[in-house]
Amino acid sequence: GQSLEQPSEVTAVEGAIVQINCTYQTSGFYGLSWYQQHDGGAPTFLSYNALDGLEETGRFSSFLSRSDSYGYLLLQELQMKDSASYFCAVRGFQTGANNLFFGTGTRLTVIP
């Protein structure tokens, strides 16, 4: 089976840096994605790691280490609008499938 574990809640101060971890157990996958979801909204794509290492997209960076079965999303210069739920997700080795397996989700609260 597959599992992706994330901390359920994280609180951070506006302007600070926060890291959201994702540890996984899966037999194989193409890469690790991160999605953001505001309350009542749709998940929106943030970042994707096909290879080990760091990917940077503006204030957001994502990291993957397949040897450690671990990834994280790094949010810099936090803003109040970053308060949302964040999900890591993998696409498994299933030919011709768009089957995203999502993590448990982390609710980030940014405080002034």
Next chain:
Amino acid sequence: KAGVTQTPRYLIKTRGQQVTLSCSPISGHRSVSWYQQTPGQGLQFLFEYFSETQRNKGNFPGRFSGRQFSNSRSEMNVSTLELGDSALYLCASSQASGSRTDTQYFGPGTRLTVL
């Protein structure tokens, strides 16, 4: 380009009824995937359609079914509704199926409440 649209946005049904939800993907996208989101189970994959064919199915009972039309629009149907089917149903579209890097774009979802 317009984003993924889902109709209706909100739906209230009673146990035993059936429901049909609709999803229109981004223009040019041929793959539509459906997900169920609940507080207890999180985001779970239901099925994917590509070129009118179901490519993959998640671990849901046969009461959950879907189809895709030639214009890539997709519908999902839930028969004999149960209280536990109350959830946010999300569809996501992407250009291809099985691409290692293709991004999925989600619609706003349909909030289904079963009474």
